[in-house]
Amino acid sequence: MADETRTIKTDYLARVEGEGGMLIRLKGNAIEEVKLNIFEPPRFFEAFLRGRYFTEAPDITARICGICPVAYQTAAINSMESICGVKVEDQIRQLRRLLYCGEWIESHALHIYMLHAPDFLGYPSAIEIAKDAPEVVETALRLKKIGNHIMTVVGGREIHPINVKVGGFYKAPSKAELEAMVPDLEWALETSLETVKWANTLDFPDFEMDYEFAALDAGGVYPIEGGERFVSNRGLDIPIDEFYEHVVEEHVKHANALQGHLKERGSFLVGPLARYALWYDLLSDEARGAAEGVGLGKVVKNPFKSIIVRSVELVEACVEALRIIREYEQPAEPAIEVKPKAGAACGASEAPRGTLCHRYEIDANGIILDATITPPTAQNQPQIEADLRGFVGQFMDLPNEELTLRCEQAIRNYDPCISCATHFLTLEIERG
Amino acid sequence: MRAVLAPEALEAIVEVLRRRDWRVVAPTVRDKAIVYGEIASAAELPVGWKDVQAPGSYRLERRGDEARFGYAVGPQSWKRELLAPSVRLLQIERANGSFKVAKKAAETARTAFFGVRPCEVAAIKIQDRVLIGGPYADEDYLERRKNSFIIAVNCGEPAENCFCASMGTGPKAEDGYDLVLTEILDGSHRFLAEAGTDEGAELLAELPQQPAEEADTAAAEKVTDTARERMGITLDRSDVHELLLANLEHERYDDVAKRCLACTNCTLACPTCFCTTVDDANDLSGGAGERIREWDSCFTAQYSEMHGGGTRRSLQSRYRQWLIHKLATWNDQFDTQGCVGCGRCITWCPVGIDIREEVVAIRVTQEAKS
Amino acid sequence: MADLPTIAIWKFSSCDGCQLTLLDCEDELLGILGRVQIAYFPEATRAEIEGPWDVSLVEGSVTTPEEAERIKEIREKSGLVVAIGACATAGGIQALRNWANVKEFASIVYAHPEYLETLETSTPHSDHIDIDLELQGCPISKAQLVDALLAVLSGRRPNVPTSAVCVECKRRQTPCVQVLGTPCLGPVTQAGCGAICPSFARGCYGCFGPKETPNTVSLAKRWSEMGASEDQLLRAFRTFNGYKPAFREESARHGG
Amino acid sequence: MAQTLTETAGSLEAMTPVPYAVAAKRQDTYDTWTLELEPQNGAPIVPGPGQFNMLYAFGVGEVPISNAGHFETEERLVHTIRAVGAVTKALCAAEVGTVIGVRGPFGNTWPIEDAKGKDVVIVAGGIGLPPLRPAIYHVLKYREDYGRFVLLYGARTPSDLLFLDEVKSWQRDYDVDLDLTVDAGDTDWKGKVGLVTKLIPPAQFDADDARGFIVGPEIMMKFVAQELMNRDLPAKSIYVSMERTMRCGVGLCGHCQIGPTLVCRDGAVYTWDEVENLIAVKEL
């Protein structure tokens, strides 16, 4: 037994977005190799963004990921508006946040109930859950639909919304259109509160990691549609423009994605666990109350419990959506005109999976000269591998099949978005 | 019955109609254009707006007065209320080995069309002829039509692309309405109102009014006369039937095919074009089917598709189908003209193709030949 | 259960948005699951049923040697192959590489391009195999997807219009934005989305790809008259469906 | 105004399919089936010769199909359908007992009364025979009222020829000048090979006093009509049945226009003189 070589392997990870696999090689009790393979083919977004017009970035980068297009659109817009030196009025910003809440609701509901829950409940997928407990899937679908509906009303459609532009929106929804969503959102809020309780009843392996949590600092509100600084619990606190001076990326052989590290300390974690740990105090009363209600604590270090944290964020997104609708006044103009200005800047937003950073350089005619995009999954990838190492080290005794499942689950904890992960870049970093 | 109304009386029209459970649909400004929509008050009319139209172009501008109807026709027509863009014709359910057909519940909302232009009144009459005047009638259209009330407004301000005078359909409505208004802006802003039906007279009787003097009638007459003169005759329809049928393979169709996008806008904006398609669909359980009827257009390839290929594949043939139908074969088919000269197909063509110019181009070579 | 037709959902180079469309059919999903067996759908399930499959939905374009092989296998083992989305039917946004040097592209993005295995081009599946049905769109329309599945299951012809976006624009009674002054690709773009962009006061940007017989030359001429530059025209036609012949040819007319 | 509208309006019933059950079914060729349909409730539709019905396959769609049976006595509707697309495939796949929807009868008829006392020349191509069958039945039933009866039938291949046994029995029992041909024969085919137009020059009929009925692809009808005219049969005496896409069948949807005419309402039967110039125009 001692020197026997075991391979824990999943060729094609299911219930994650994009194409990846996992390989863990053990020799006796020693871990020889842990790899999150990313074979999602590269699509070269950063390369073909060069030469495009700056206003096209939100529409083009949306196509990096069908699950979190709003995250891409918003990060691109934040960057472009920063370069061109414009600040949109609060009403527009709130509308963006509302759109983004829609994406959070959709994405979190999908992940909690349909991608992650099957692991805990012992099913291959929500399809099988639907046979035994259709109400669970129906709840998920209804929540998802409400999130999608927000994106449709504000953004035009749920996948690759069309209404988002540098400077604002093409058309601002009327107050009545938004108010029509209130009853659904109230239901969604109730249901998210239940979701937190339900998630808390799941069975979690006893496993904790000591993470460096990183997320945007949105200046007094829970970070969603943007933030001026990038901060961590270990003292990272930088303006977003300095993102690439601290996050370095490496191209490893087993991944068509680049892995992000903090220059200072190595792997770090972005996403719900990080946002929650850093900004717990900024959560709404409802969301905090829900967390307290299940005794969640202010910091969650067990990645398997991310499903509870995601549920808390689901509550937060519903509360925020309702608040924004309540306070909404249709802006006189849906957008301000943005004239291109030569320059470069970073822009970021909090995708459901974590901080997403874009950096563009454009010329005076608005032509993109350079683009760099760092999605959350790329930042988390080294941490996912670290989790796997830690997890396998602790649960080595499990039979192969169960260990494989558990390792897959450990990856799904992150709701990794592999399509996203395959696009980001290095050029500047190497230079820097 | 005839009377003079002050501009404020328009509010009374809306009030009375709504009190009697009519849904009032009227021109109103939305999305930078004058569209037709339900209104709750006459204040929602495009007060003081005019439209500046050119082939493929439409802009709203302020007029500088308080005219309620100081614009011509916009992107929509009353077809949207009568021959609705999409209608579920049938709901079909399987029932023990057979099936049951439930017709769509007929539209019951009684709708008053407030602000129907003479060319549009003419267009409705044409669609009546086509859709309910033959041996078979379109039930949905008939229901909606029965539930409609028409308040026409004669034209004083034709747009650049209007040619109703050429087509004999305007700028003054002769019949086909319940009530007709003429807006008079010569110093004292007022409306001459004339009832066309008993229902129209009933409505008029309820409105605050002054008796119509001869001067009012003359002023109203002048409004439409001036409009007619301004338009002139830009499409000679006397011989257009023969002209087009004698030139089915005219080279002008090659020329227009270079410009035409086959986008269908002209046909769908046109108040008389009536082509529809049906889609049969079924549901997930396999137990129910439905039949949806939607606006269609002779400009699409699928319109004329048969198994093994389409009848009209080239853009030439599609434009020709439309042109000859509008101005010639419509008369053969329905014994009524197909075009009312509203100009929508010209304004709302994204590349500004002008039906009048195409006819002229064909006519020119014809004249050269003969 | 065993008799239900099997459906496999395949991913190639893509953003996953089109397969997500299936999960976004919230009202219909459970109904669909009652009519078919999901044989392969990694985005949603670990479970797998071996081929042959009655229907394969393929998302994404072909950008690697492995993908070029895999689609042939899928074709062999599938009754019907339905290509979904702009990537699968036109090469997608990533087909922008087809006008560039891929090695250069790779070196812009990756420190070690030699680790990558990628083709010079991003191509639609129809360049590799026979396709039974194409649903255009970036992303595809939910309604079209459900309709197509139902049609396939019941032997009906899918209601996929090949006409212009304008048809839907007019049916929903949106005043034409192009006539109001905003350039719009609707007249050359295939219907299916429901004419979303014009209803948001925005010109269509062609995400559903070319319609049948698209007169791009005439539309481009009109855009120029409206003030569009050659660059703008090139980019307009060379985006999500830029590699579809009609758009490809038009973009070439404006340089590049 | 509303009242006057109701008074002038035409029939409203034409748009609702009536359920008919498949009472019998026969496969005619590899891709063609004949269905006999019985009404599920109410009196049966009795279409005239040359008329068509709109047949609806549940949840799949609706298509125009000609009446192919006896039209006077028959209780059942008879339709012969070639499976070419989704709806025709679904109809052809309908088993005995399956209920399908029927609207009709629509369109005009072959001028069988007008042809009385005259020679009748019928020329059919492939699936063009069924729409002519009601007219054929009529002439056969009242055989003595008509002069010569020439039936010329061609198909692409021998396996495309419909109702061959029945056709031959007509020849045997009713004094029909029958001539058959196929575009391409096979080893078993002993008959003529070539286009159906070739059968016209030798046919025996009195051009001054004859009626010609033709059904087939448009191009075939064109050449056949030409040949008949070459035999001095006037264009006014030649009848053809036209085919266009149809959605409603009753002149409301616009699809079946050919220039000045609507096929569903004014046809499908036309004199050659009415359509010759229209067909001559490409893509009209």
Ligand SMILES: Cc1cc2nc3c(=O)[nH]c(=O)nc-3n(C[C@H](O)[C@H](O)[C@H](O)COP(=O)(O)OP(=O)(O)OC[C@H]3O[C@@H](n4cnc5c(N)ncnc54)[C@H](O)[C@@H]3O)c2cc1C
């Ligand atoms: C008056 C008339 C009588 C007919 N009689 C017969 C007959 O007796 N037997 C027979 O087998 N066929 C007949 N046809 C042809 C038959 O209607 C078509 O084969 C059928 O419509 C094809 O539909 P599909 O859905 O099977 O094929 P698809 O190719 O899937 O049809 C596509 C669509 O195009 C339309 N379409 C396609 N081809 C035609 C066509 N030729 N005519 C009209 N619409 C078409 C259909 O409405 C359908 O929705 C007749 C056609 C007409 C107009």
Ligand code: SF4
């Ligand atoms: S053809 Fe043109 S001008 Fe004539 S009625 Fe139609 S849209 Fe108006």
Ligand code: SF4
């Ligand atoms: S807005 Fe665009 S899609 Fe709509 S009708 Fe105009 S050109 Fe066509």
Ligand code: SF4
């Ligand atoms: S209008 Fe055009 S760009 Fe917009 S969603 Fe539709 S097809 Fe796509």
